[in-house]
Amino acid sequence: MSKTPDYTSDEKFDGLYMNVAQSARGIEPLLDTLFSFLRRKTDFFSGPPGSDGDTTESAIAKVNDVLNKHRDIFLKEKEKNQAKEIKKKKIEMEKERKKEAKKANKKEVEDVIEIGDDGFDISTPTSKPVAKPISKPVSKPVSKPVSKPATKSTLDTAEKDEGDVIEDKDEDKEEDDDSPPPPGNGGTVPGKYVWTQTLSEINLLSPLPPNTRGRDMIVSIQKKSLKISLKNQEPIVNAKLSHTIIMDDSFWTIEDGNLSIILQKSNQMEWWDCVCVGDPKINTKKVEPENSKLNDLDGEMRQTVEKMMFDQRQKALGLPSSDEQKKHDLLDKFKKAHPEMDFSQAKIQ
Numbered sequence: 001m002s003k004t005p006d007y008t009s010d011e012k013f014d015g016l017y018m019n020v021a022q023s024a025r026g027i028e029p030l031l032d033t034l035f036s037f038l039r040r041k042t043d044f045f046s047g048p049p050g051s052d053g054d055t056t057e058s059a060i061a062k063v064n065d066v067l068n069k070h071r072d073i074f075l076k077e078k079e080k081n082q083a084k085e086i087k088k089k090k091i092e093m094e095k096e097r098k099k100e101a102k103k104a105n106k107k108e109v110e111d112v113i114e115i116g117d118d119g120f121d122i123s124t125p126t127s128k129p130v131a132k133p134i135s136k137p138v139s140k141p142v143s144k145p146v147s148k149p150a151t152k153s154t155l156d157t158a159e160k161d162e163g164d165v166i167e168d169k170d171e172d173k174e175e176d177d178d179s180p181p182p183p184g185n186g187g188t189v190p191g192k193y194v195w196t197q198t199l200s201e202i203n204l205l206s207p208l209p210p211n212t213r214g215r216d217m218i219v220s221i222q223k224k225s226l227k228i229s230l231k232n233q234e235p236i237v238n239a240k241l242s243h244t245i246i247m248d249d250s251f252w253t254i255e256d257g258n259l260s261i262i263l264q265k266s267n268q269m270e271w272w273d274c275v276c277v278g279d280p281k282i283n284t285k286k287v288e289p290e291n292s293k294l295n296d297l298d299g300e301m302r303q304t305v306e307k308m309m310f311d312q313r314q315k316a317l318g319l320p321s322s323d324e325q326k327k328h329d330l331l332d333k334f335k336k337a338h339p340e341m342d343f344s345q346a347k348i349q
Contacts (some may be wrong), residue, residue, distance in 0.1 A: 001214055007072060009055025027253055043332065069251035089269060090300065154234060181286040185271065189279050193228075193259075197272055199289065201247075203261040204275060206236060210257065217259065219252045221245070223266075243267065285312060 024030040044062075047055035139330040184196030186203075193206040206228060208217075220227040223244055223330040229235035241263075249264035265272075269274035289309060320328060335341075 010068065015028040024215070025217055025219070027251065030212045085268060093304070094202075179283070180287070181288050187274070187277070187280060187282045188326070193275075196276050200265055200268045201273060202261075202262065202265065202272065204259075204261040206259040206261075208254065208257055208259055212254065212257070214254055215253070217252075219259070219261070221247060221250050221252065221261070221263070223247055226263075227259075228261075237276065240277060242274050242277055242279075243270070243272055285315070293317045 020033055021030050024033055043049075045056050045293040047058065152233070184203075186194070186196035188194045193204050195202060195204045197203065206349050209230075216231055218227070218229045218231060226237055226239050227235055228237040244266040246264040246266055250262060250328070252259060252261040254260070263275075271287045273284050307322055311323075316322050
């Protein structure tokens with residue numbers, strides 16, 4: 001007895017269906033072509049010769065069985081891909097943590113100063129001594145004020161101070177921004193579309209003329225670009241995407257007179273400030289994640305997201321972030337352990 005072939009992952013018909021999909025231009029028209037073929041050319045609805053009763057019920061049941069089967073396959077693949085993405089993020093975070101730890105250890109070694117019995121610094125100098133130039137004797141010595149040469153440390157300090165001033169101005173500007181969070185964590189592109197987002201996807205709605213059908217639309221969703229237009233008209237959108245997407249998980253449909261497009265983000269751990277390059281941008285620091293979705297994350301990833309949310313709230317209130325607070329607590333503890341030392345000039349980086 002021969003085994004029934006498994007067509008759930010068969011790709012040999014992809015070329016044929018891609019041609020049909022491009023001609024139909026839409027999910028509903030594509031399904032119409034399939035069921036039209038089954039109705040006109042097969043006994044799918046009528047049943048085999050001699051069938052009695054309402055044979056359409058068995059046809060509907062068969063469609064539901066196949067649909068549920070592929071839904072289960074899709075959910076398993078989605079769960080598997082999400083697990084891979086989370087594992088990849090964990091590996092990247094661990095690499096970054098080790099890199100930061102290595103950098104911190106190196107800085108601690110460089111900052112060690114050895115003091116000899118006479119109280120002078122005897123640590124190995126990091127730079128080679130500079131030989132003094134031999135000056136030629138002059139007939140009449142002229143005394144000139146000697147200016148202190150600019151060392152690397154003084155230049156670094158000056159650059160750092162200048163950078164601090166610029167940074168403070170930027171922070172003041174952000175603190176002065178008391179505008180409300182963007183609705184739906186998205187924005188509006190006048191005359192084109194309205195968009196919202198979650199960490200995993202972009203939802204785009206574009207109003208259409210009355211009675212517009214899928215066959216009237218030309219929608220091209222690419223990994224790095226998006227094109228929307230009505231047939232024989234100028235494109236509504238024809239631009240590069242600000243971030244990359246997963247094409248296979250992105251789709252479009254027409255709902256309530258609007259073109260609805262779902263774009264699945266390639267990086268599902270970042271917020272977009274706009275959909276297409278050149279569009280108005282939103283302030284992603286004001287984005288409000290959905291708290292209910294935190295329960296879907298594993299322990300380590302959930303802690304990372306909660307830390308980001310806490311730091312955003314602290315910054316909005318003008319308070320230190322969690323990392324800055326830890327540094328303050330460590331400094332206070334060190335002060336108490338060493339009351340003989342002067343910390344008046346200490347700065348927390």
